[in-house]
Amino acid sequence: MTPPPAPPFVYAPDSAQPPGETLKEQLEALGIPQADLARRTGLSTKHINQIVQGIAVLTPETALLLERATGIPASMWNQLEAAWRTYVTRQQELQQLSKRIDWLDNFSLTELVKRNILPNKDRSTDNLQRLLAFFGVADPGIAEDLWRSYRTAFRRSTVLKTDDYATAVWLRQAELKARALPCQPFDRAALTALLPSLRALTIDDPATWPNRITHLCAQAGVAVVFLPAPPLTSVSGVTRWLTPDKVAIALSDRFKKDDHFWFTVFHEIGHTLLHGKRLTFLDNTDRADELTPEGDRSEEEADAFAAQTLIPPEHNAAYRRLARRPMPFDNIKAFARQAGIAPGIVVGRLQHDGALPWTHGNNLKRPVRFPHNGPAEDQPQ
Numbered sequence: 001m002t003p004p005p006a007p008p009f010v011y012a013p014d015s016a017q018p019p020g021e022t023l024k025e026q027l028e029a030l031g032i033p034q035a036d037l038a039r040r041t042g043l044s045t046k047h048i049n050q051i052v053q054g055i056a057v058l059t060p061e062t063a064l065l066l067e068r069a070t071g072i073p074a075s076m077w078n079q080l081e082a083a084w085r086t087y088v089t090r091q092q093e094l095q096q097l098s099k100r101i102d103w104l105d106n107f108s109l110t111e112l113v114k115r116n117i118l119p120n121k122d123r124s125t126d127n128l129q130r131l132l133a134f135f136g137v138a139d140p141g142i143a144e145d146l147w148r149s150y151r152t153a154f155r156r157s158t159v160l161k162t163d164d165y166a167t168a169v170w171l172r173q174a175e176l177k178a179r180a181l182p183c184q185p186f187d188r189a190a191l192t193a194l195l196p197s198l199r200a201l202t203i204d205d206p207a208t209w210p211n212r213i214t215h216l217c218a219q220a221g222v223a224v225v226f227l228p229a230p231p232l233t234s235v236s237g238v239t240r241w242l243t244p245d246k247v248a249i250a251l252s253d254r255f256k257k258d259d260h261f262w263f264t265v266f267h268e269i270g271h272t273l274l275h276g277k278r279l280t281f282l283d284n285t286d287r288a289d290e291l292t293p294e295g296d297r298s299e300e301e302a303d304a305f306a307a308q309t310l311i312p313p314e315h316n317a318a319y320r321r322l323a324r325r326p327m328p329f330d331n332i333k334a335f336a337r338q339a340g341i342a343p344g345i346v347v348g349r350l351q352h353d354g355a356l357p358w359t360h361g362n363n364l365k366r367p368v369r370f371p372h373n374g375p376a377e378d379q380p381q
Contacts, residue, residue: 310349347362
């Protein structure tokens with residue numbers, strides 16, 4: 001399954017004629033002078049002439065009068081007027097958008113083509129329109145205001161940087177993919193009850209993780225999607241509520257080992273269970289980038305949730321003994337069997353806690369190499 005394409009680009013004709021042109025043609029065909037039509041409709045000759053020239057708006061009331069005078073249905077006159085006004089407005093919009101072509105320079109057009117968002121790398125108003133349609137916004141300024149409004153998605157600065165635009169593309173694709181994923185209504189108790197089953201997956205074949213995680217979480221109203229991160233970004237995961245009954249968790253391919261992957265999974269679930277539904281939480285592999293606002297403990301709380309889910313409190317005493325003597329590595333393997341998790345996760349925790357050098361035990365971590373397409377599309381939900 002390829003990443004979801006941009007919303008379909010609606011066909012818009014390059015030209016249209018005002019309804020007055022059709023009216024003029026019909027009057028000539030019927031042999032009715034404009035002055036005669038004015039008498040038949042009760043309108044002034046000047047007003048009829050302005051309609052013919054495309055100056056005056058052909059209102060629904062006028063359309064009914066023309067229907068009685070010409071026999072041509074009012075619905076056709078209304079459709080012609082709507083098409084003409086839409087064309088005029090679209091031309092005005094194109095003139096305005098032509099002044100914002102430089103907004104495309106904030107994005108990698110090559111990457112947008114690769115992700116099926118744009119058909120080519122042209123710096124054109126057509127591509128600008130397609131990109132705005134992909135983001136679901138009217139103009140570039142609105143898009144940037146929307147991104148800044150996210151709770152933590154762009155918390156490094158109020159000024160958007162190059163990687164922020166790339167991250168915005170990833171967030172939008174993840175959102176569209178998650179919206180398309182069938183899920184049960186969100187159930188906090190059901191998600192909490194799933195935690196042991198999710199934790200048990202850590203010892204299974206990594207190739208099975210995407211499908212199993214997606215399937216299990218969908219039962220609790222959580223749409224988990226997998227999407228490759230754009231180049232030059234460090235995004236690893238995001239949690240975002242799509243509706244009050246559906247939350248999206250998106251995971252990128254930035255994690256290389258199982259310890260980081262599973263910590264991110266439970267970190268994002270922690271945001272889901274602990275924090276508000278109006279917030280967006282974006283997490284990076286470079287945690288130094290995450291300048292959480294002062295007094296905001298949401299990231300610390302999500303970290304603590306992930307740590308305690310992977311190694312529950314009932315194993316704390318055994319873990320403290322292991323931390324004092326983690327080697328030989330058979331000690332780590334024995335604790336992992338006792339706790340029911342993968343040894344690599346234990347290694348990652350010991351390294352984080354300073355009980356094991358970062359250069360030791362990495363061979364116990366399993367690589368994470370998911371297909372870029374994520375879970376199979378026909379996976380039962």
